[in-house]
Amino acid sequence: MINTQPKDTCVLVTGGAGFIGSHTVVELLQDGYEVVVVDDLSNASEKVFDRIDQIVGDDAAEHLTFVRADVADRDAMDAVFDEFDIDHVIHFAGYKAVGESVQKPIEYYSNNIGNTLVLADVMRNHGCKSIIFSSSATVYGDPDSLPLTEESPKKPATNPSGWTKWMIEEMLRSLVVADPEWNVVLLRYFNPIGAHPSGLMGEDPKGIPNNLLPYVAQVAVGRRDAVHVFGDDYDTPDGTGVRDYIHVVDLARGHVAALAWMDGRTGCEVFNLGTGTGTSVLEIIKAFSAACGRELPYVVEPRRAGDVTANWADCTKAREVLGWQAEFGISEMCRDAWNWQSNNPFGYEG
Secondary structure (H helix, E strand, O other): OOOOOHHHOEEEEEOOOOHHHHHHHHHHHHOOOEEEEEEOOOOOOOOHHHHHHHHHOHHHHOOEEEEEOOOOOHHHHHHHHHHOOOOEEEEOOOOOOHHHHHHOHHHHHHHHHHHHHHHHHHHHHOOOOEEEEEEEHHHHOOOOOOOEOOOOOOOOOOOHHHHHHHHHHHHHHHHHHHOOOOEEEEEEEOEEEOOOOOOOOOOOOOOOOOOHHHHHHHHHOOOOOOEEEEOOOOOOOOOOOEEOEEEHHHHHHHHHHHHHHHOOOOEEEEEEEOOOOOEEHHHHHHHHHHHHOOOOOEEEEOOOOOOOOEOOEOOHHHHHHHOOOOOOOHHHHHHHHHHHHHHOOOHHHO
C-alpha cells in the first residue's frame, strides 16, 4: 500500500462550491490536502470561498485553488490537469433536484452523464485513475426491505436524477473492468442536511428549494409561508415519508475517510453514508420547530412523483472498512441548519 501524506496529495473537487462539495473542501483543507475546485457556479456562489477561508484559516486556505469552469468543457478540464498534478478526483458536479429532473430529463441526462464522460476521459488521458463519485441511495429504488446494505439490489430508479446516478455507477464499474488500474469508490448518500457548525456555510439553493430542509429553514426565517408535505398517506408511523438524514459535516468526513482508505488501491468499492436511522418529514418539522423556537406551519399536498415511502441505511461497512460513522443526530442537524439560515437569511447573497 502507498501511504501518501495529505500535504503531498492534490485532490480535484468538481462541484466544490456546492453544498456537500464546499463542506468536503473544508475537511480536506483541515486535513492538509492540496485542493483544486472546478465549479461553474450554476447552483452555487463564489462567496462560499470567503467562508471556507474564514473557517480553515489563512494557512490552510493557501492550499485551495478555484477554477470557474463547466466539467463538460473538455478544453477547460484538460487545462486543469495540465496545470495541476491531480492525484484523486471527488466528483460532485451535477444537477440533483429530484422533482426538477422529472420535468427536465434531457437536461439531467446530458449534464450529469455528459460531464462524467468528459471527466473520466480527461483523467485517463492524464494518467489519473482515482475517483470518488457522489452517488445516492436513489439507486436502490423502492426498497424491498430495510435497512439498505451495499448488497441490496440496485433497482429501477424512480426519477431521472436517480437514473443518472445509477448509470454513472455502471460507467465507472465498466472503467475498472476495462482497466484494472482504476481506483473507484462509489459513495451512496442518504439525505444530507444541516450546515457547518460555525454558521458560515450551509445549503443555499437558487430559486425555490427542491429539498425539504432548506425549505423548512426558509419558512423558519420568514421567506416562505409554510412547509409543503408531499403525501401523508404513506405506510409509515405518521403517514409521511421516512428518510435517513445525515449531517453534511459527517458526510464530508466520510469522503476524507474514503480518500485516505483508497490511497494506492485499485478496483471498485461501494459504501453507504447515512446514520442508520429513519426520520419522517413531520419529525423533521418538529425538530426544526424546536431548533428555531416556534411551531412551523405546514400544508399537506399530494404525493410527489418519484418519491419512495421509506429508506434508511445500514452503514456497517463504512464503519468497519473506513473507520467512519456519523456522529450527529437530528437535533444537531436542525440546530446547525437554523444557525446558518438565521445568520444568513438570504444565503450567501444576503
